[in-house]
Amino acid sequence: MKNRKSSKLLALGLVFALGLGLSTAFAAVSVAPATTKVTVDGKNASVEAYNIDNGNNYFKLRDFAANLDFGLTWDAATDTAAIDTTTHYKPDATQLITGNWAxxxxxxxxxxxxxxxxxxxxxxxxxxxxxxxFDVQEALLVYQTENLIFKIAPEDMEAVLETGIPDLDKEMGKSIDGKTVTPATLVADLVSDYTWIYNNYSGMKGDKDLAYIHASNEYQDFAAKLRFMYNNLGDYFDHAVSYPWVTYLFTGMTPEEVQELATASHEYWAGYGRYASETWTSPIELPGETGIVSASYTTGVxxxxxxxxxxxxxxxxxxxxxxxxxxxxxxxxxxxxxxxxxxxxxxxxxxxxxxxxxxxxxxxxxxxxxxxxxxxxxxxxxxxxxxxxxxxxxxxxxxxxxxxxxxxxxxxxxxxxxxxxxxxxxxxxxxxxxxxxxxxxxxxxxxxxxxxxxxxxxxxxxxxxxxxxxRPSEYSILLGQTEEVLVRPAS
Missing domain, CATH: 3.40.50.1000 (HAD superfamily/HAD-like)
Incomplete structure (x- = not known):
């Protein structure tokens, strides 16, 4: 339903404006079926209504919940109905909501x-x-990088980044300025960048705030090349290399610290409100051994x-x-x-x-x-x-x-x-x-x-x-596209 949130708020307004308390209904002398018509988005809705001779009208709140799709619960112990405008209507706990399922x-x-x-x-x-x-760990890597939440000492970063990579000299394509990219060149540049960040950022050992660090060539080089390395390990090596590699960036953290970091990332990206492909490009002023590279990621989950x-x-x-x-x-x-x-x-x-x-x-x-x-x-x-x-x-x-x-x-x-x-x-x-x-x-x-x-x-x-x-369909619409697609042709 379009504008579902505003429709739900309208439902709440109707419920209270029409005086729908159960005690009022039971206190009435007589009750008769009403002919009141209710529409939702211009269409007639099936809502059971009654006229009460004290001048009130009675509607079933569950009917409004079903037609306007908002959550409704009943607590028999406290004799309390609760409305939740953040969830869907669900008549039976054992049955799936309709939602946007195909x-x-x-x-x-x-x-x-x-x-x-x-x-x-x-x-x-x-x-x-x-x-x-989308991917919560890929989103977390962006969040971790942007907020520089690492517990790795500079002298340990080289070993961490090289973990599990069987051939550090394997070519992983060319940089924008024509240099051969390998895991070894990326690691060399990343260690250099990280050491500068570690010694300057106030969240580590330095005295510069995050805004100052973000404006530096070293940070921009670190962010772009870390993401580039993550994106390309899966293409040039087996998944047995690429999947665990990103987990090594949690080295030095406790499980509780990682869960706290992950929770902050999930909540940030869930509320981000925009789904798009963004690109980090390393600065031309700091080509390093790797050269200039670009790496993309998706915003939002x-x-x-x-x-x-x-x-x-x-x-x-x-x-x-x-x-x-x-x-x-x-x-x-x-x-x-x-x-x-x-x-x-x-x-x-x-x-x-x-x-x-x-x-x-x-x-x-x-x-x-x-x-x-x-x-x-x-x-x-x-x-x-x-x-x-x-x-x-x-x-x-x-x-x-x-x-x-x-x-x-x-x-x-x-x-x-x-x-x-x-x-x-x-x-x-x-x-x-x-x-x-x-x-x-x-x-x-x-x-x-x-x-x-x-x-x-x-x-x-x-x-x-x-x-x-x-989508209420088997067809998907891919990021940045407008046409719906089902299955790619076999050839």
């Missing part, structure tokens, strides 16, 4: 929920670009009502919910907590680093968490390994009922238990993936051909990246 996708998810409620099943969610629109409600609806049907994410564990735990997903902490799996004797992170992945060698990287095939080692044993070895994902990193866990019949549905958030580089295209293509089928194995959910919200 109708066929919502119907298929709800059907699987209804059929399996209370049967001891579980589902698995990816987080970035699935449970949230959305923790949608539909997904938060989906989590809660599954739980209300006694279907257990797990998260397996390629982002760092504290980033996901912070989002789970501050944005109200409500998943128990021991049912969240994500990238984990080892802690030192003082409880601070070091730049080493913790493959031994939960058992020697059992904790795989939580991406790609590793997500299925996590299910096999940590989740399935709680359910007599059974795989997940539904898997929710968006890309290649989710394809294994979405399909590995389909042949056995354990996984009956893969829900794909439509990012218009390429068949040449992302196997989830196969599921997207099948979903596009089976829209509305009662036994569809895959369903698509569209989103509008320019607005940061889901």
């Amino acid at each position: 109708p066929a996708t919502r119907a298929r998810i709800q059907a699987v929920i209804d059929e399996n409620a209370g049967k001891g099943r579980y589902v698995v969610f990816d987080f970035d670009n699935t449970s949230v629109i 959305t923790f949608t009502d539909e997904l938060v409600d989906l989590y809660h609806t599954l739980m209300a049907n006694d279907i257990d919910v797990y998260i397996i994410s390629a982002s760092p564990i504290d980033t996901i735990l912070a989002a789970n907590e501050c944005m109200g997903y409500g998943v128990p902490e021991d049912q969240v799996f994500a990238m984990r680093n080892k802690l030192d004797e003082n409880g601070r992170y070091i730049n080493e992945y913790d493959y031994d968490w939960g058992g020697e060698g059992m904790y795989a990287q939580t991406q790609g095939e590793g997500k299925s390994t996590i299910i096999t080692n940590f989740i399935a044993p709680k359910y007599d070895g059974a795989g997940p009922l539904i898997v929710f994902g968006d890309s290649a990193g989710d394809w294994n866990m979405m399909t590995d238990w389909m042949k056995s019949g354990d996984t009956v549905l893969g829900v794909i958030f439509n990012r218009y993936r390429k068949p040449s580089s992302d196997p989830i295209w196969e599921g997207s293509n099948e979903a596009a051909q089976t829209i509305g089928d009662a036994d569809a194995r895959f369903v698509l959910q569209g989103r509008d990246e320019n607005k940061g919200q889901l």
